[in-house]
Amino acid sequence: MTALGVDLADRIVRVVVVGDDGRVIARGQGSDAVEIARTVANGQKIACAGVASIDGASLAAGLAQIAGQIVACRAGAAAITAEAWVGAARGARHAACLKIGDRVLAGILLDGRPWTGAHGHAGAAAWLALNPVERQDYRKVGSLAAEVSSKGIARRLTWRIQAGDHSAVLERAGDLDAITSVHVFDGARAGDGVSVSVVRDTAKYIGMAVANLAVTLDPEVVVVTGSVAKASDLLLEPVRQECARRVPPGMMDTLRVEFSPLGDDGVAIGAARIAATAGAA
Structure with missing residues (x-):
């Protein structure tokens, strides 16, 4: 059975059609979720659709002509479902993922089931407090998101340039407002010091x-996913090292820290899987 998955968690909407084995049969992205879904469905009525968002929006009315059963879910639940199904947490019963892109959120798997907490806020990793400094952007988007979201990474480089540091990234981007996290990662690969x-x-x-x-x-694995996972060549080993410095002695002997292989499709794949399993229940 094929299933449709819709990811509304980031600025760009992503939609996939997924087969029973987790393989992505068709994908699309843009700004209009229903139009993208219609395009990737290619005129076929899909058995079910999962819609993953920050707040549980369903798009039920718009997708009714495209898919049968429509299931709304939290983006974090979708992200960790995908990783446990066909990603870096495959086979795990206890796992977590940290999705970093336009937004920052977490997904948690406890005893084989996604867990979102008593009020749906268990995946609000953007608000993890990692710095005692008071800043306006911390209060607006959360301290972790302010530092490591796509905009946060670009902003930190911009601040360094404004403070007087020279970076070749500015020349490549054209102006400060055009700098993105991709520019930062490419600059690091090219040896740009800042x-x-x-x-x-x-x-x-x-x-x-x-x-x-x-x-x-105390999971078996923590997976870093989202657009930042494309920079695993720069981040994976330093992330593992920093994590090892901050957990109890011996914990890294049983904990895996991985970067996701699913690219930008992870949340949409997980949403499709949640819808398919709900339909089979």
């Missing part, structure tokens, strides 16, 4: 967040 420093700090923040999830949940 970018290397920003990436080093990014790894520290992510490593601290992973450690916080690990010591709270």
